Amino acid sequence: MGRAFVYVILGGGVAAGYAALEFSKRGIHHGELCIISEESVAPYERPALSKGYLLPEAPARLPSFHTCIGAGEKRLTLKWYKEHGIELILGTKVKSADVNRKTLITSNGETISYKILIVATGARALKLEEFGVRGSDAENVCYLRNLNDANRLVDVMKTFTGGNAVVIGGGYIGMECAAALVTNRIKVTMVFPEAHCMARLFTPKIADFYEDYYESKGVNFIKGTVLTSFENDSEGKVTAVILRDGTRVPTDMVVVGIGIRANTSLFENQLTLEKGGIKVNTRMQTSNTSIYAVGDVASFPVKLFSSDIRRLEHVDSARKTARHAVSAIMNPNSTGDFDYLPFFYSRVFTLSWQFYGDNVGDVVHYGDFSSGRFGAYWVNKGRMIGAFLEGGTKEEYEAIAKAVKLKMTVKDMGEFERQGIEFALKG
Numbered sequence: 001m002g003r004a005f006v007y008v009i010l011g012g013g014v015a016a017g018y019a020a021l022e023f024s025k026r027g028i029h030h031g032e033l034c035i036i037s038e039e040s041v042a043p044y045e046r047p048a049l050s051k052g053y054l055l056p057e058a059p060a061r062l063p064s065f066h067t068c069i070g071a072g073e074k075r076l077t078l079k080w081y082k083e084h085g086i087e088l089i090l091g092t093k094v095k096s097a098d099v100n101r102k103t104l105i106t107s108n109g110e111t112i113s114y115k116i117l118i119v120a121t122g123a124r125a126l127k128l129e130e131f132g133v134r135g136s137d138a139e140n141v142c143y144l145r146n147l148n149d150a151n152r153l154v155d156v157m158k159t160f161t162g163g164n165a166v167v168i169g170g171g172y173i174g175m176e177c178a179a180a181l182v183t184n185r186i187k188v189t190m191v192f193p194e195a196h197c198m199a200r201l202f203t204p205k206i207a208d209f210y211e212d213y214y215e216s217k218g219v220n221f222i223k224g225t226v227l228t229s230f231e232n233d234s235e236g237k238v239t240a241v242i243l244r245d246g247t248r249v250p251t252d253m254v255v256v257g258i259g260i261r262a263n264t265s266l267f268e269n270q271l272t273l274e275k276g277g278i279k280v281n282t283r284m285q286t287s288n289t290s291i292y293a294v295g296d297v298a299s300f301p302v303k304l305f306s307s308d309i310r311r312l313e314h315v316d317s318a319r320k321t322a323r324h325a326v327s328a329i330m331n332p333n334s335t336g337d338f339d340y341l342p343f344f345y346s347r348v349f350t351l352s353w354q355f356y357g358d359n360v361g362d363v364v365h366y367g368d369f370s371s372g373r374f375g376a377y378w379v380n381k382g383r384m385i386g387a388f389l390e391g392g393t394k395e396e397y398e399a400i401a402k403a404v405k406l407k408m409t410v411k412d413m414g415e416f417e418r419q420g421i422e423f424a425l426k427g
């Protein structure tokens, strides 16, 4: 049993949806492209799962957030794929890949062959078991990576309205889920090992603002520690988490967001890996010229950072790496090097921030922290290389993005700090 396609996208997440749209824009024939996805729905905008999807009132539900609605483009429904002759092989996991034979074998035992493969397998949530904690498969412990996880989280939240939750991890999932839990009238305790939340990006000053805000919403922080075990009732439900120092935190439910691991395992020993992902060049091409990698699974050279290889875990890079790969496949001669400005963002409660560039070097803060309109700039070797802005306008966000892209020169740090957002706006 087998089928052959010219182009195969392995994985049906954000990057797959944007790649499909790009293929259709550039002109492919019916039957040339297929997407194989373990998920049972067409590609969707994953960020919705920790935001609109978790709202108690009028929550977002598919088909409203299929790709590529998040970038203001077409919403690709099942009908769209059908009309465009793009085969969607859903609910199907690829079990093995042979890059020499150019074949994939699915969980149904089908062999799918390709001329060109785009690997868009994304990442999986790390499990507590990988850190030596047992029992995270209990029915009231939730992770959040895909639609099934989100449905489970919604069900568990509904069961415990008015109750308590422990959130493990102070990163993106932890912060966004804690906000969603509060909005669902569940009292939250956050537990994480670092000294402050969002340690990979926030400065202590930005984190202070966020922690104060969350505390004003009733969130309790237990920092600088991890959980070591769960306490369960006779039915196996978690009733408390036990921390390293023995502290017992009673709870009705637990949400875990302790990072991800890129889904590279099909290609280990077949493609070059770096920084936890599949290494690609500026055309998103892997060490095998017939295979491209995009999104969370790809480690690519960031021209702006002297072509340092980075693996980014954000939706904007999934969208843009996907488009670039398709452009490089379909128009090899007119596609230049991928020149990407890293862009991250988040929205919680009524707060929202954007970040561009890299958060290394000296940092200065600006703006008014008491009114929630503030930011930070990172400066390295006299150039601005990173910018964060909370509560900005469209014009201000565009200005900081441009300033980082240009790596604007900073002559006088004091003056730079004093000017704040004006520095970027003046250009």
Ligand code: FDA
Binding pocket: 010, 011, 012, 013, 014, 015, 016, 036, 037, 038, 039, 045, 046, 047, 048, 049, 050, 092, 093, 094, 095, 120, 121, 122, 123, 144, 145, 146, 263, 266, 294, 295, 296, 297, 312, 313, 314, 315, 316, 318, 343, 344, 345, 346, 347
């Ligand atoms: P993605 O994970 O989207 O898709 C991978 C697909 O491959 C999945 O469909 C998976 O089932 C499939 N797959 C994997 N292995 C397979 C196999 N062997 N066979 C078949 N199928 C396989 N970013 C941001 O910038 N702003 C934000 O607000 C958010 N918010 C956010 C919320 C939540 C809940 C999550 C989990 C993530 C975010 N992100 C985000 C991150 C962003 O969603 C992420 O960077 C992109 O989804 C990455 O897109 P990919 O297509 O690379 O992977």
Ligand code: NAD
Binding pocket: 050, 131, 168, 169, 170, 171, 172, 173, 174, 176, 191, 192, 193, 194, 198, 199, 200, 225, 226, 227, 256, 257, 258, 259, 260, 313, 314, 315, 344, 345, 346, 347
């Ligand atoms: P993360 O890397 O943002 O944060 C992981 C957190 O878990 C950190 O605070 C870390 O210190 C903590 N941690 C690690 N080990 C721990 C342990 N043993 N016990 C307790 N805490 C531990 O990862 P995440 O929050 O799980 O997010 C998963 C993925 O989803 C990331 O790729 C992220 O980029 C993506 N995401 C992005 C957004 C966004 O961009 N707005 C929103 C949601 C999710």
